[in-house]
Amino acid sequence: MTIASQQREENAVARHLIDAGDHYIGPVAAGQTIRIVDVEGNEAADTLFFNAADPSERYSAVDTVREQGKVYLTTGTELRSNLNNVMLTISADTCGRHDTLGGACASESNTVRYDLEKRYMHSCRDNWMLAIANHPEYGITKRDIAHNINFFMNVPVTANGELYFDDGISGPGKYVEMVAEMDVVVLISNCPQLNNPCSGFNPTPLGVLIWD
């Protein structure tokens, strides 16, 4: 369901631009609101959330899908952890729905899906690994990297239960906004994928804004 935000951009306490193919990691305190913006449209924001106090508690696609009884994420969705706690709630969404089934691109999946020579292409999993290696202060290790949310990505489930990686339903300036229900660390890969339509074959920047 699309609902616009009441937040004013000029009141944001932090704003970041994630360059095409780049990544972002940072804290969001309980009660703060985080907005992710699809600046030019048709981008995919491969996102993970961790409990800031204990990163072994992290976003869980399975718990989120089961508890809401629905596979797509949108306004009102409670993003749940592997301990079934609510980490964040989606409070506004101008895109309409987001994927949490399709997973993230990796050098291994690029090799299997596309070609042996794609192995060395830039991928979301490599972005996450670089982010946690450069920011040991968050205590996130390789084993904490699990299933993710693909904000702005369109992976419809067909009538016979198949997943279909489709062209985006997002557009320039569309955004999704969440209120943190606990202190979290957000880790975003601005998907650099060039082999399927999840970034429109043309990766572009993402925006991040945070309000108190």
Ligand SMILES: [Zn+2]
């Ligand atoms: Zn990706």
